[in-house]
Amino acid sequence: MHQYIAGQRSRGSSGNPYDVIDPSTGETVETVELADADDVDRAVAAASTAFGEWSRATPGERSAVLTKLAGLIEAEAESIAELESKQTGKPIRLSGEFDVPGTIDNTAFFAGAARELAGKAAAEYSPDHTSMVRREPIGVVGSIAPWNYPLQMAAWKVLPAIAAGNTIVLKPAENTPLTSLRLAELVTEAGAPAGVVNVITGTGPVAGEALISHRDVAMVSFTGSSPVGRRVMELASGGPKRIHLELGGKAPFVVLDDADLEAAAHGAVAGALINTGQDCTAATRAYVHRSRFSEFVDRVAELMAAVRLGAPLDPATDQGPLIHRAQQERVAGFVDRARGYGARVVVGGEIPKTDELIRGSYYAPTLIVDVPQDAEIVQREIFGPVLVALPFGSGAAHQGGNDPDLDEAIALANDTPFGLAASVWTRDVHRAMHATRAIRSGCVWVNDHIPIISEMPHGGVKASGFGKDMSSYSFEEYTAVKHVMYDLTATAAKPWHRTVFRDAPPNEPHPLAGA
Known part of the structure; x- marks a missing residue:
């Protein structure tokens, strides 16, 4: 069963099997049942339901889940590295010394960064008001990860999204979904509510496009080729949705x-x-x-x-x-x-x-x-x-x-x-x-x-996309900035009301007028 929805494994609804191939031998590692649009609907619904609880969790509570997740990945490091090598063909030295340790470190970083989601400190930018800035989660994130670094790219999508209080539906490449599925299971085991992280194993034209264009997905994050990135922008523009793209390079x-x-x-x-x-x-x-x-x-x-x-x-x-x-x-x-x-x-x-x-x-x-x-x-x-x-x-x-x-x-x-x-x-x-x-x-x-x-941002310019993975800068992608303004006068009639009511109190000169 190669879908992970609402905290449980399930089968794909398309009826189409897909062989995950070991590229070093051409032999089948596992056969998965691909997802279709109905599976995407179920996953997005699960993420939408979980958003209410997870978005209200304190930074400390989200940090505790990520801290436990880092330990769970570390405890399975050897088996995860082996699974990554089997589905991608990458040398075990790369999986075991770069991919898995990098993912553990990234998880530990976001466990700490989850507690640093601060806005600008409160201050009086107007004599009669106190302003503050809140950083708030966006909602359900639809993410599509590539096949070259399946575990790390899944982590780069999942970690900043959920550290900021979002929930996520991740579509890994259909030929390398196995470590992404295990990562999602470990997130639930670490204490995240069911539905915070969901994984859909399906093709881009079916599951991917259904996810990008889904009306309840508030943000799309995609890593892949520049031509596909342009298609992602086209689909997401109908929302419109926030978009984060990490595309090709040379x-x-x-x-x-x-x-x-x-x-x-x-x-x-x-x-x-x-x-x-x-x-x-x-x-x-x-x-x-x-x-x-x-x-x-x-x-x-x-x-x-x-x-x-x-x-x-x-x-x-x-x-x-x-x-x-x-x-x-x-x-x-x-x-x-x-x-x-x-x-x-x-x-x-x-x-x-x-x-x-x-x-x-x-x-x-x-x-x-x-x-x-x-x-x-x-x-x-x-x-x-x-x-x-x-x-x-x-x-x-x-x-x-x-x-x-x-x-x-x-x-x-x-x-x-x-x-x-x-x-x-x-x-x-x-x-x-x-x-x-x-x-x-x-x-x-x-x-x-x-x-x-982990502490430094990763992302490109020009045809390589926009937005950042890793580091605290990634929170710019996964949070919305809200201005909150409090009146300090406790009066019904404000000076600016003179634009509507002629008997409102006169405006005081601006403090810098004539300076």
Whole structure:
């Protein structure tokens, strides 16, 4: 039973089964019954009913639930990590050392942040009134999470929503719903009322669109591709509903002439190959100063060639398969078309054919050079283990003063519709500060690429969406700001009533008039 509604597992009503596939073997992990619009109605009704109680819970009560939830996830960390690897194909080291611990830390953070939902302190902004600002939950949140980080993305949707007093209906990707369902069960076990967190396992065109357009859903949060994000906006506009979008990325990786090349090469390989490149913030476009370009390419190729592909549950595996055959074919298509317009594949660029890997949707770590800036492989999101390296600059080292090479690198970095993440590699603090200011992106790392922390916001600009996950800034998405104003005069007739009643008391001069 793969729906979680009002605190209980249930079957989907569509009558359509769906196999959750282990992408490393092609074997079925579980078969789920998909949801339809009737299941969405039931889930939204459960969330609407639970909203009354949960929205009135004190910050301390909500914090206590989240604190207990963090402990429950930690107690099941090993089994949750294994389940995550089975449904996604990601290496157990990634699930066990990044995904699950990150989710536990995120939960612990929001347990504390739930008690800090303060508005502006009361004050007299008018001589006759006291004003205050309240932050209040919005209502039922309809969230759609992607398949690349099922557990973490579910947590990023659920935690700020319920910490702020909302209730939620989450639709995970139908091919990776298993850890999201377990997370929802643990929320109830931690003490949240039934219906606070509901999970609908269904397809986007059926369950997803029914959830987004549901009249009782007050807010939509979506993580996924930019084209689907546009469809989400179209559907939500009929409400209208508040919208939070975290969409695609094409992260630039800028290596200046003074960078530590060994650090940059390691960072590029790790940043490009994490989660088999199926990461919106993955390093995908390396812009390397011409004086260091050959050295960088050689070292990256050497490191990529040493990456071990293998079974996800083997602790020795560095890179697992792509999520499914269709994604494998998509990545291969990008690389094959690049070859067609003259690109050189330095390493990789093929589907492994060994007996160990042929059953899964694996693709070799790939480094590509000799492509123009406007090439498809530079401009479009691939979502696979492919890094494209392009040179920039005159070839001479920077000598101080004007920095046209850095300006060129920044222009190239910004030459994309996306703006989710970027990194710059340099030993010069002034160049680093200039780059972090000028690169148009929701996050810019200096001498690193990928790390995220619960206390800092995550989200993009341009075609990468708007709004923030994680951190206290996420509460801006999940709360409504209400102004409350108290009269201090205790009189029936106010001076401003003269706009309607001619015998009202005269207005006093404004305190700053004539100042």
